[in-house]
Amino acid sequence: MAELISATPEWAALEAHAAKIKQTHLRDLFKDDPARAGRYQTTVGDLVIDYSRQQVTDETIELLLELAEKAGLQERIQATLNGEPVNTTENRAALHTALRLLPLDTSQDTSALPDPLAEAAQTALKERKRMAEFVQAVDKGVIRGSTDEEFKTLVNIGIGGSHLGPQMAYHALAHHHHTSLFRATFCANLDFEDWADARFAGHLESTLFVVTSKSFTTPETLANLAHVKEMINEDWENHYHIVAVTAAPEEAAKHGIPPEHIFNMWDWVGGRYSLASVAGLSLMLTIGVDAYEDMLAGMRSVDVHFQNVSPERNAAIIGGLLAVWNRNFMGYPTRAVLPYSHLLRYLPDYLQQLEMESNGKSVTLDGTPVDYETAPIVWGGTGTNSQHSFHQLLHQGTQIVPVDFICANDMPVFDDELAQQDALIANILAQAAALAFGSNDDSLALHRALHGNRPSSIISVYDLNPNTLGQLIALYEHQVLVQGAIWGINSFDQFGVEHGKHLADQILNRTLDTQLDPATKNSLEVIKRQRNRKRLFN
Ligand code: F6P
Numbered sequence: 458m459a460e461l462i463s464a465t466p467e468w469a470a471l472e473a474h475a476a477k478i479k480q481t482h483l484r485d486l487f488k489d490d491p492a493r494a495g496r497y498q499t500t501v502g503d504l505v506i507d508y509s510r511q512q513v514t515d516e517t518i519e520l521l522l523e524l525a526e527k528a529g530l531q532e533r534i535q536a537t538l539n540g541e542p543v544n545t546t547e548n549r550a551a552l553h554t555a556l557r558l559l560p561l562d563t564s565q566d567t568s569a570l571p572d573p574l575a576e577a578a579q580t581a582l583k584e585r586k587r588m589a590e591f592v593q594a595v596d597k598g599v600i601r602g603s604t605d606e607e608f609k610t611l612v613n614i615g616i617g618g619s620h621l622g623p624q625m626a627y628h629a630l631a632h633h634h635h636t637s638l639f640r641a642t643f644c645a646n647l648d649f650e651d652w653a654d655a656r657f658a659g660h661l662e663s664t665l666f667v668v669t670s671k672s673f674t675t676p677e678t679l680a681n682l683a684h685v686k687e688m689i690n691e692d693w694e695n696h697y698h699i700v701a702v703t704a705a706p707e708e709a710a711k712h713g714i715p716p717e718h719i720f721n722m723w724d725w726v727g728g729r730y731s732l733a734s735v736a737g738l739s740l741m742l743t744i745g746v747d748a749y750e751d752m753l754a755g756m757r758s759v760d761v762h763f764q765n766v767s768p769e770r771n772a773a774i775i776g777g778l779l780a781v782w783n784r785n786f787m788g789y790p791t792r793a794v795l796p797y798s799h800l801l802r803y804l805p806d807y808l809q810q811l812e813m814e815s816n817g818k819s820v821t822l823d824g825t826p827v828d829y830e831t832a833p834i835v836w837g838g839t840g841t842n843s844q845h846s847f848h849q850l851l852h853q854g855t856q857i858v859p860v861d862f863i864c865a866n867d868m869p870v871f872d873d874e875l876a877q878q879d880a881l882i883a884n885i886l887a888q889a890a891a892l893a894f895g896s897n898d899d900s901l902a903l904h905r906a907l908h909g910n911r912p913s914s915i916i917s918v919y920d921l922n923p924n925t926l927g928q929l930i931a932l933y934e935h936q937v938l939v940q941g942a943i944w945g946i947n948s949f950d951q952f953g954v955e956h957g958k959h960l961a962d963q964i965l966n967r968t969l970d971t972q973l974d975p976a977t978k979n980s981l982e983v984i985k986r987q988r989n990r991k992r993l994f995n
Contacts, residue, residue: 461821462945463829467527471520475786478512482910483893486514501762501772502755502928508914510893511779511859512787521778522768524943530774533942538764540573540725544949545822551949552577553730553934554760557753557927561589561746577725581734584721588735589746591700591720595665596636596745600697602662603689608697610659611641613739614681615669618728619702620645621810622930623669623739625803626732626752629926632800633744638665641743647677652684661689666699667739671728673701673708676958682712702735727949729810730934748923755927763935773932776914777939783859783912784833784940793851794837795888796863797881800921804863805837808933814951815937821945831944837861841884852891852907862889864917865925889913 462468487493487509497509525531537543540550555577559565563582567575594600598607613623624643627634644655658664666685670678682699689698697718701709704722720735732740733753741749759773768774783789794805816832838846840862851858862885866878895909916932918925941948963969964977973981 458823458825459821459945461825461828462524462528462943463827465524465527467520467524468829471517471524471782471786474516474520475782478514478517479787481512483510483512483912484895484897484909486512487894490514499770499772499775501766501932502758503920503925504772504916504918504928504932506772506776506914506916506932508775508779510889511782511912511914512910513779513782517782518769518775518778521782524781525768525774525778525939528943528945530768530939530942534764534938537938538574538760539571540577544727544947546947546950546952547724549949550577550725551727551730552725553727553733554756556581556726556731556733557756557760560754560757561585561750573725577723580723584735588720588738588741591697592636592738592741592746595638595697595742598637602665602698604662606660606663608638608665609640609663610665611638611739611742612655612658612664612666612685613641613643613669614645614655614666614678614685615643615702615736616645616675616677617810617814618731619669619671619675619678619736621803621807622729622732623737625801625807626737626740626926626930627743628803629800629921630740630744630748630752630923633748633923635745635748636743638742641739643739644681645677647680652681655681656684656688665697665742667702667742668699668709668714669702669736669739671704671722671724671726671731671736673703673705673712676962679712686713700738702738727815729814732930744923752923752927755924756931757927758924759928759931759935763931773935774939776932777936778943779914780833780936780940781943784830787857787859787912789833789857789859789912790830791834791836791856791858793858793860794835794863795840795843795860796837796865797840797885798863798865798921799839801863801865802839805835808837809835811933812937812940814954815948816941816944816946817953818941818944818946818948822947827944827946829944831946832940840888841881844884844888848888851888851911857911859911860889860892860913862913862915863929864915865921865929866919885915889915 494509499506537551538554540552542548542550544551550573555574558578559582567578595608601607620643627641640659642655642658644651668682685699699714700718701714702720702722703709704724706719709719720738722731722734722736726734733756763773794808796804812835813832818831820826864882864885891907892911892913893909895907937948
C-alpha cells in the first residue's frame with residue numbers, strides 16, 4: 458500500500474507552517490506586504506481569481522506546490538486528460554475534457570493525441586453533430602409535436618448530474634435564450650409536486666420532454682417519465698415528444714423510446730461532469746447551437762490552461778491547493794460559494810454535487826483509509842440575499858467559513874441596471890473586507906466587534922455569457938481534480954449513494970420487513986400512524 462500523503466515531510470511542513478499562520482492576522486499580512494493585493498491573483502481566460510484575502514504567504518504557496526509534487530499531481534492531471542482509466546474502481550477513464558476538445562466545425566486531425574482521448578473526442582463530436590441537427594430542426598419547426606404544433610416549451614426530466622448542470626446553465630444564460638423553445642422547466646424529484654409543476658409548464662402539444670439519465674434506471678427519472686407517458690398522446694412514439702439522453706440505450710428502449718429518439722452518452726463521462734455531452738441537450742435546445750459551442754470553447758480554453766500553465770500560475774491548481782490548505786491545515790470544515798448574481802443562483806447546488814459527490818471519499822485509490830479530511834461541505838446562496846440570512850455567522854460565528862465570492866454580471870443595458878450592479882459589486886467588496894479585516898475598532902462592545910481574519914477569494918468575470926460560464930465550470934471541475942489528487946482518492950465514482958437506494962427499494966417493497974433495524978421500524982410506525990391513508994405500508 459502506498460504511503461498516505463499525510464505521512465510525508467511535505468505534509469508535516471505544512472502543518473508546522475499552518476500553526477504559525479494561525480497566529481497571524483490578515484491585517485498584518487497586508488501591513489507587511491501590501492503588494493500581496495494584486496500578486497495573489499491568477500487569471501484564466503476572462504476570469505480573475507483574487508486570493509489575496511486567503512490566509513497564505515509565499516511560503517504557503519511554495520509548500521503547497523511541494524505537496525502537489527509529492528502527491529504526483531502533474532501525473533494525475535496528464536493521466537486524466539489523456540484518457541487513462543483513472544476511475545479505478547470502475548476501470549474507466551474520466552474524459553469530460555474530450556467532450557469539448559473538438560469544435561463542431563472542425564476537421565482537426567486528432568492522430569497525434571493519445572488513443573483513448575482521440576477516439577472519445579471524435580465519438581463526442583459525432584454525437585454533438587446529431588444533437589445540433591436535432592436542435593436546429595426543432596428551432597426551425599421542422600420537427601414538431603403530434604398535433605403539428607411547433608415546440609415552445611421544454612421539460613428536462615433527470616436528476617443529479619442529469620439535472621443540476623443543465624438547470625444551472627439554463628438560468629445562468631437567461632439572456633442567451635435565442636431559440637423558439639423559449640421556456641424550460643427542470644423536473645427531478647420523486648416528489649409528485651415536482652412533476653405537478655412541470656406538467657403545467659406549457660401547452661402539452663407544444664412541449665418537448667428531454668429525459669436525461671446516464672443509466673436510465675434512476676427511479677426518480679423513470680417515475681417522472683411514466684407520468685409523461687400517461688399524459689401525452691398515445692401516438693407519442695411516432696413523434697419527437699419524448700427524447701432520451703443516455704449511456705444505456707437498451708434501457709431507454711425498454712421504456713418505448715425509439716432508437717432515433719435516443720442521444721448517446723458514454724460510461725467515461727461522469728454525470729456531474731456531463732454538461733458538455735448530450736446531457737447538455739436541454740441547454741442547447743434553449744440557447745442554440747452557437748451559444749452552446751461557445752460554452753464549450755470557454756471550457757476548452759480552461760482545459761488548455763490547466764494542462765499547460767505552470768503550477769504557480771495555474772488558476773485551477775492554485776484554487777485546488779487553497780481548498781486543501783483551508784480544509785486540511787487551517788481545519789475549516791465547510792466552504793461557501795456566494796454568487797452575487799441572480800442568474801447564477803443554482804451554482805451552489807451544482808457545485809455541491811460536483812465537489813461533494815466527487816471528493817466525499819474516505820479511502821485512497823489503493824483502498825487505504827485516509828487519516829485526514831477530504832471534501833469540505835460546500836454550500837452557499839446568492840448575494841446579497843445571503844447577507845440577510847447567514848452572513849451573521851460568517852462574520853461572528855464560532856466556525857470560520859472560507860468564501861468564494863463570484864462577481865459575474867451580465868452586460869448592463871440600462872442605467873438603473875448599471876447602478877444596481879455597482880451596488881452588488883460594492884457589497885461583495887464590503888463583505889470580503891469585513892471578513893478579512895473585521896471592524897478594527899477597539900471601542901466597540903464585544904457583541905458588535907468583528908474580529909476578521911476570515912478568508913475569501915473573489916472570482917470575477919464581468920460579462921456572464923456562454924463562454925465565461927464554460928470557463929467557470931471547467932475551473933471548478935479541475936479544482937476538484939486537484940484536491941482529489943492531493944488526497945489520493947478517486948474523484949470519479951460515487952458508491953456512497955448506492956446503499957441508500959437499495960434500502961429504499963427494499964423498504965418500499967417490504968423485502969426487509971423482518972430485518973429492519975429498530976430505529977427504522979419505529980420511524981415507520983410513527984409515519985404510518987400519522988398517515989391516515991395506509992396505501993404503502995399497511
Ligand atoms: O445517485 C447519484 C447519481 O448516480 C449521480 O451520480 C447521477 O448524476 C445521478 O445519480 C443521476 O443518474 P442518471 O443520470 O443515471 O439518472
